Amino acid sequence: MTNAEKLLNALNEIDDRYLLEVDKRISAVKTRRRATWSSIAAVFVIFIGSFAFMISNMSWGNAGYSIYGEFGGGYFYYEIPYKGIYRYTVGGESELIVKVKRAQYYEFTANDIGLYYAPDNYSIYTIPHDSDEASLFFEDKELNFFNMYKYDSEDLLLSLNYSNDKIYHEKEVIVDGKTGEEKRVAFEEKSYYKSDVIEKLEEQGYSYKQALEKAYTIISSTGERTFEYYEKPPEQGNDEYRLRIDYNDNLTYFNKETGQKGVLLHEEYLSSKDMFGDGKNVYISSHDFTDRGKEIHTIECYEIIFDESGTPTYLKLIDENIIE
Amino acid sequence: MTDEKIIELYFDRDEQALTLTKLKYESYLYTIAYNILVDKPDSEECVNDTYMGAWNSIPPHRPNVLKTYLSKLTRNISLKKLRYNTAQKRNNSQIELAIDELKDLECTTENVESVFDEKELIEFIGKFISELETSKRRIFIARYWYFYSVRDIARKLGYTESKVKTTLKRTRDKLFEELKKEGLL
Numbered sequence: 001m002t003n004a005e006k007l008l009n010a011l012n013e014i015d016d017r018y019l020l021e022v023d024k025r026i027s028a029v030k031t032r033r034r035a036t037w038s039s040i041a042a043v044f045v046i047f048i049g050s051f052a053f054m055i056s057n058m059s060w061g062n063a064g065y066s067i068y069g070e071f072g073g074g075y076f077y078y079e080i081p082y083k084g085i086y087r088y089t090v091g092g093e094s095e096l097i098v099k100v101k102r103a104q105y106y107e108f109t110a111n112d113i114g115l116y117y118a119p120d121n122y123s124i125y126t127i128p129h130d131s132d133e134a135s136l137f138f139e140d141k142e143l144n145f146f147n148m149y150k151y152d153s154e155d156l157l158l159s160l161n162y163s164n165d166k167i168y169h170e171k172e173v174i175v176d177g178k179t180g181e182e183k184r185v186a187f188e189e190k191s192y193y194k195s196d197v198i199e200k201l202e203e204q205g206y207s208y209k210q211a212l213e214k215a216y217t218i219i220s221s222t223g224e225r226t227f228e229y230y231e232k233p234p235e236q237g238n239d240e241y242r243l244r245i246d247y248n249d250n251l252t253y254f255n256k257e258t259g260q261k262g263v264l265l266h267e268e269y270l271s272s273k274d275m276f277g278d279g280k281n282v283y284i285s286s287h288d289f290t291d292r293g294k295e296i297h298t299i300e301c302y303e304i305i306f307d308e309s310g311t312p313t314y315l316k317l318i319d320e321n322i323i324e
Numbered sequence: 325m326t327d328e329k330i331i332e333l334y335f336d337r338d339e340q341a342l343t344l345t346k347l348k349y350e351s352y353l354y355t356i357a358y359n360i361l362v363d364k365p366d367s368e369e370c371v372n373d374t375y376m377g378a379w380n381s382i383p384p385h386r387p388n389v390l391k392t393y394l395s396k397l398t399r400n401i402s403l404k405k406l407r408y409n410t411a412q413k414r415n416n417s418q419i420e421l422a423i424d425e426l427k428d429l430e431c432t433t434e435n436v437e438s439v440f441d442e443k444e445l446i447e448f449i450g451k452f453i454s455e456l457e458t459s460k461r462r463i464f465i466a467r468y469w470y471f472y473s474v475r476d477i478a479r480k481l482g483y484t485e486s487k488v489k490t491t492l493k494r495t496r497d498k499l500f501e502e503l504k505k506e507g508l509l
Contacts, residue, residue: 001427002423004422004423004427005403005407005423005425006442006445007426007445007449007466007468008419009438009442010442010445010446010449011449011453011465011468012396012399012400012403012469013446013449013450014450014453014465014469015450015453015454016388016389016392016393018453018454018461019392019415019465019469020389020391021394021458021461021462021465022466022470023391023467024468025462025480025481025482026481028479031481031483037419055458069391069470097345153417163383175350182500185433244421245489246424246425271488271489271490271493272486272490273486274485274486286486287486315349
């Protein structure tokens with residue numbers, strides 16, 4: 001066993017409270033996101049919410065906001081916080097497709113059919129690649145909040161959360177990227193994270209065992225439970241090559257079939273930047289601040305150059321900054 | 325259903341304990357196993373072995389926190405399964421990336437005898453973790469305990485990916501320094 005493996009094994013013995021610390025943070029972030037979405041309803045709430053959000057970010061030491069990017073239909077879509085979602089074509093220019101209103105950012109993704117974005121906590125709009133017109137794609141006003149991911153070239157994976165203060169209910173569904181119709185449920189979890197139901201039943205005179213059985217029936221009958229498992233969305237890169245930035249400031253490729261790997265780019269501070277790649281092009285995003293504290297975003301566009309055998313050899317700079 | 329009541333069911337040898345454990349923690353445990361194994365059947369098997377492990381160990385053991393007790397069982401079982409699997413082939417899971425990130429821990433030509441003593445290492449890592457700032461500790465544990473990817477950590481913990489990457493790099497550097505200082509590396 002290597003030292004690294006021994007270290008990972010030793011970590012298993014750490015105090016429970018540190019694991020719970022991570023769990024609590026994950027729950028708090030979910031709650032905060034829900035609060036952020038809900039704040040869209042009223043300007044006053046937006047003001048307070050944004051202020052609270054800024055304060056909370058400051059206290060965690062965040063250094064500005066990252067740019068998020070997705071590929072679809074030969075385009076690269078990226079979002080600049082507080083501005084909007086842009087569409088970029090290699091060798092062309094960036095075009096503002098969706099302007100963000102009253103929010104820091106819209107959740108979005110893209111596939112071969114078009115762009116999908118969520119201006120609120122219960123609906124998704126879509127814009128086909130060859131159009132600038134948005135139309136409603138999905139809506140469920142019962143939702144608490146949701147996230148969406150590209151599932152494959154045409155379908156989306158929606159992670160839907162219907163939780164409230166009594167029940168935790170999360171569902172992940174695969175939907176048709178053209179019609180928005182649900183194809184199948186990939187995962188569903190529904191559980192009472194508070195023992196309210198059992199306590200109430202006990203108050204009504206049921207024994208603990210009776211209450212347990214009755215509560216269990218209630219849980220089971222509130223919806224059809226499925227235990228199919230979460231299927232991860234695709235990684236960066238393409239079917240053949242996986243791209244990543246390692247901690248030594250190298251942008252590397254890894255051939256999943258042959259195990260072949262190599263370095264495509266080495267640059268100081270590269271490991272602090274974000275990278276998006278589709279197997280043909282690579283986009284590297286970074287952000288900095290002016291002396292007056294204004295945040296400046298940069299996205300470099302590179303083309304991956306392959307040799308005769310089809311092995312990636314280096315990156316050719318196409319555009320120093322695709323953001324206008 | 326509170327964890328205390330589920331534990332009582334284990335002590336009563338009531339099989340509903342297993343049903344309720346599955347109902348409450350299956351997806352959580354599956355995520356831990358999948359982050360290590362990146363294989364659906366293997367992850368399912370490890371989660372099922374976790375239930376078996378819990379059934380066989382409670383009683384006599386009474387976990388303080390059922391969730392973390394189960395998650396530690398799953399992580400251990402999954403790591404063992406991974407070692408068995410990787411004797412045959414690599415699967416490029418998050419744990420392999422994590423091991424790659426920690427490669428500086430391996431012996432150099434100057435100190436070929438340097439291998440970790442298990443007991444000393446457990447004590448060291450407990451102290452190291454407890455002395456980290458909270459946000460750094462969360463990120464470190466999310467990466468090297470849960471084996472979440474950098475992107476998942478950023479999304480789940482509400483940080484930017486850049487912050488996660490930079491924090492991990494600095495924490496690893498600090499870890500290597502401390503290990504050297506303690507004479508463990």
